[in-house]
Amino acid sequence: EVQLVESGGGLVQPGGSLRLSCAASGFTFSSYAMTWVRQAPGKGLEWVSGISGGGGGTYYADSVKGRFTISRDNSKNTLYLQMNSLRGEDTAVYYCAKNLGWNDGFDPWGQGTLVTVSS
Amino acid sequence: SFELTQPLSVSVALEQTARITCGGNNIGSKIVHWYQQRPGQAPVVVLYRDNNRPSGIPERFSGSNSGNTATLTISRAQAGDEADYYCQVWANSTAGIFGGGTKLTVL
Numbered sequence: 001e002v003q004l005v006e007s008g009g010g011l012v013q014p015g016g017s018l019r020l021s022c023a024a025s026g027f028t029f030s031s032y033a034m035t036w037v038r039q040a041p042g043k044g045l046e047w048v049s050g051i052s053g054g055g056g057g058t059y060y061a062d063s064v065k066g067r068f069t070i071s072r073d074n075s076k077n078t079l080y081l082q083m084n085s086l087r088g089e090d091t092a093v094y095y096c097a098k099n100l101g102w103n104d105g106f107d108p109w110g111q112g113t114l115v116t117v118s119s
Numbered sequence: 120s121f122e123l124t125q126p127l128s129v130s131v132a133l134e135q136t137a138r139i140t141c142g143g144n145n146i147g148s149k150i151v152h153w154y155q156q157r158p159g160q161a162p163v164v165v166l167y168r169d170n171n172r173p174s175g176i177p178e179r180f181s182g183s184n185s186g187n188t189a190t191l192t193i194s195r196a197q198a199g200d201e202a203d204y205y206c207q208v209w210a211n212s213t214a215g216i217f218g219g220g221t222k223l224t225v226l
Contacts, residue, residue, distance in 0.1 A: 045205050047215030059213040103209045105152035105167035
């Protein structure tokens with residue numbers, strides 16, 4: 001069974017940093033692109049970032065470009081999202097998801113981890 | 120930038136057919152995916168690549184995509200179908216886009 005488990009969320013002050021992790025199991029992790037999607041409280045889904053299976057290709061939404069860095073460790077079957085210079089508008093539940101293929105849908109999704117940016 | 124437009128809400132009577140639209144400029148030239156999100160839960164894909172159902176998704180869910188509108192159709196709507204539904208495309212090969220989401224109410 002494919003499983004994705006996020007961790008690393010929490011309360012952080014504006015301007016601070018946080019690193020999210022997503023532990024994957026049940027599939028050949030290095031063969032699949034991965035994605036981060038976030039959802040602000042009471043709002044819709046927002047695509048944040050994606051990374052190719054080998055890690056050589058990384059892509060970001062304009063809203064996080066230059067502040068967030070996506071990476072992966074295929075030896076540990078783990079996806080990361082390093083978030084710097086955090087702002088209040090970054091407050092959201094962050095989900096990791098497995099891409100069905102490059103430029104494809106997302107399935108499955110993890111349960112999400114909440115990031116709250118507040119003083 | 121490419122945008123996807125969904126109605127905020129759609130209501131359907133029990134056992135009737137619900138249609139949720141996703142509008143975008145020439146969206147018919149793109150591949151559309153649909154997600155269901157029940158309250159307090161993570162999204163789940165219900166259709167991928169316009170009209171493909173993952174295992175476990177009932178045949179009642181189907182999709183179409185042409186011109187400027189993609190449509191998720193839910194036949195014989197059930198109480199368990201009540202959820203938020205999101206369409207998603209790739210605006211280009213490096214940027215994913217979601218619609219604003221539609222709340223489906225089954226009356």
